[in-house]
Amino acid sequence: MFNLFSLKGGLNNVEGFFCDGVNVGMKTNPANSGDSDIDGDVAFIRSSVPCDVTARFTSNKFQAAPIKHYQKYEEGFQTDFILMNAKNANAMTGEQGIKDIEDIFETLQEQYKVKNPIMSSTGVIGYRLNQEKITSAFSKFDYDAKNSDKAARSIMTTDSFKKELSFQIELDDGSSFNIAAICKGAGMINPAMATMLCFVTTDADIPKDDMEELLSEATEGSFNRISVDGDTSTNDTIMLLANKLSGAYHKEAFREALNKITFELAMMILKDGEGANKLVAFEVKGAKTEDEARTASIALSNSLLVKTALFGEDPNWGRIASTIGASGIDCDDSTLTIHYDNLLIYSNEQRELDKEREDKAYTIMKNSSFKVTCDLGLGNGNYTSYGCDLSYEYVKINAEYRT
Numbered sequence: 001m002f003n004l005f006s007l008k009g010g011l012n013n014v015e016g017f018f019c020d021g022v023n024v025g026m027k028t029n030p031a032n033s034g035d036s037d038i039d040g041d042v043a044f045i046r047s048s049v050p051c052d053v054t055a056r057f058t059s060n061k062f063q064a065a066p067i068k069h070y071q072k073y074e075e076g077f078q079t080d081f082i083l084m085n086a087k088n089a090n091a092m093t094g095e096q097g098i099k100d101i102e103d104i105f106e107t108l109q110e111q112y113k114v115k116n117p118i119m120s121s122t123g124v125i126g127y128r129l130n131q132e133k134i135t136s137a138f139s140k141f142d143y144d145a146k147n148s149d150k151a152a153r154s155i156m157t158t159d160s161f162k163k164e165l166s167f168q169i170e171l172d173d174g175s176s177f178n179i180a181a182i183c184k185g186a187g188m189i190n191p192a193m194a195t196m197l198c199f200v201t202t203d204a205d206i207p208k209d210d211m212e213e214l215l216s217e218a219t220e221g222s223f224n225r226i227s228v229d230g231d232t233s234t235n236d237t238i239m240l241l242a243n244k245l246s247g248a249y250h251k252e253a254f255r256e257a258l259n260k261i262t263f264e265l266a267m268m269i270l271k272d273g274e275g276a277n278k279l280v281a282f283e284v285k286g287a288k289t290e291d292e293a294r295t296a297s298i299a300l301s302n303s304l305l306v307k308t309a310l311f312g313e314d315p316n317w318g319r320i321a322s323t324i325g326a327s328g329i330d331c332d333d334s335t336l337t338i339h340y341d342n343l344l345i346y347s348n349e350q351r352e353l354d355k356e357r358e359d360k361a362y363t364i365m366k367n368s369s370f371k372v373t374c375d376l377g378l379g380n381g382n383y384t385s386y387g388c389d390l391s392y393e394y395v396k397i398n399a400e401y402r403t
Contacts, residue, residue, distance in 0.1 A: 027039055043084045179261060276391065332377070
């Protein structure tokens with residue numbers, strides 16, 4: 001029916017989309033990548049034609065000014081330009097934060113005509129944008145560039161590597177379309193929408209209603225299921241833009257491609273979790289309902305005690321069981337089983353770890369990724385979320401975040 005191929009690079013692969021990133025002096029330290037050049041701190045994505053756009057935003061009640069600015073547009077609006085900046089979240093800045101965005105776009109319009117521009121920001125909360133620095137980027141941008149690498153690096157904050165993906169989908173009739181994305185995220189990651197910034201572009205001829213449906217589905221199956229530290233930021237955004245220039249579309253093919261790109265990016269965020277060493281899947285099954293399975297699974301991926309046990313490679317199943325019990329769902333210690341990968345850690349019949357099983361558990365926990373499966377034995381509810389360990393480095397990074 002269709003074939004999906006991975007492409008090298010990111011946004012540069014999608015017809016009609018252009019992007020670039022520059023440094024205007026907000027990032028002053030060499031890039032985490034080890035390159036001698038300093039990464040950019042202001043970037044753009046533009047389309048040669050107006051795009052349909054749909055987005056999902058943070059569930060945090062204190063939504064940042066860029067989100068409030070987006071929400072001022074009429075429903076169904078089109079855009080051809082996104083401006084992004086790092087180092088400053090423009091959050092908790094009141095009405096003036098929105099006015100600052102409007103002023104920045106007034107300056108942009110004097111130099112480069114855009115339609116319904118969108119802004120997205122990441123960084124420290126509580127400070128107004130430096131308009132002079134941000135607008136200085138407008139004369140530095142190459143508006144015809146296809147530099148996904150620079151754009152992806154420009155939105156990094158505590159990220160240790162850039163995050164970009166791209167796929168081509170070939171249909172049976174010989175037509176094809178591309179989809180690509182860049183995102184950032186390493187800290188303040190909690191499954192409560194999408195705790196990061198993610199921009200997905202496509203030249204598929206996708207109907208707006210399908211964009212809404214499929215983005216919600218993809219977000220729920222990916223970014224909503226990850227946790228680094230249990231904190232939800234004020235700026236979380238995932239945005240899908242479609243300029244339809246390929247003229248090709250197939251709903252199931254697009255669904256698979258979008259689900260794949262968002263899930264793989266979500267796993268990149270976990271692997272890049274601030275100071276993280278391990279990526280762990282928490283499957284809860286046998287719950288009375290899917291909602292109860294979700295509650296318990298997310299509690300496990302958020303638990304600080306579970307995360308520190310993962311860091312210490314300690315097969316302490318008591319922290320797993322205690323977290324499930326504290327989540328408030330229906331559970332029974334006589335029907336519960338816990339596995340690390342395929343190794344039985346706990347059951348009604350084997351409540352204590354003997355030396356042989358404990359040694360095997362240690363071996364599993366030394367892996368960079370593994371799965372914890374908790375079967376409640378009460379029903380058919382099933383849900384899997386994803387988390388990482390919590391290390392000394394996480395505390396160091398966040399203790400020094402503003403410095």
